[in-house]
Amino acid sequence: DAGVTQSPTHLIKTRGQQVTLRCSPKSGHDTVSWYQQALGQGPQFIFQYYEEEERQRGNFPDRFSGHQFPNYSSELNVNALLLGDSALYLCASSLGQASTLGGYTFGSGTRLTVV
């Protein structure tokens, strides 16, 4: 039973560029959430996708956008990259919107470095 798969594992981009990160949820899960984790901090909620729509959003600018596909996989796009966007980006999947706090499965993340 495959867990959450994220790609790529590492990425280096230049300021001002755009980046796309990808996530395949755990088998049987239909909801995908994205988190940003800066060094030494806890993960910060970016947004959640369910039924191909953004259902919740954290305190992140519009430069951060996403998409969910019919097969439940998801993409996170970040435009006009800033140095401060350097972080570990985590994808978490769950079943349904009424997921319990313990019902999330996280991937190992994509380490984004902006130079």
Place this chain on the structure above:
Amino acid sequence: LAKTTQPISMDSYEGQEVNITCSHNNIATNDYITWYQQFPSQGPRFIIQGYKTKVTNEVASLFIPADRKSSTLSLPRVSLSDTAVYYCLVGDMDQAGTALIFGKGTTLSVSS
């Protein structure tokens, strides 16, 4: 989600029992207490969840007093592989699509 407070760091030796306490003074009636564990360069992993009294699984125990304003995660006989960051989260399980709100967590360092 209710705000939580936990120690920034803890040190222990192999074989000892480790107790990490989390304060959540404003916990609501419908809120549950959930703990996640995170190893370096990995995503958080669910450890245990409870509402009141005591919950035990193969990994840890969770102790919750009657007033529920705090909780204690207990890791029996820790090993070097238990070195990780531990997050305490509190929230309403019945609220649809509840996003996880993480604090800085407690960094546990286990030495030999």
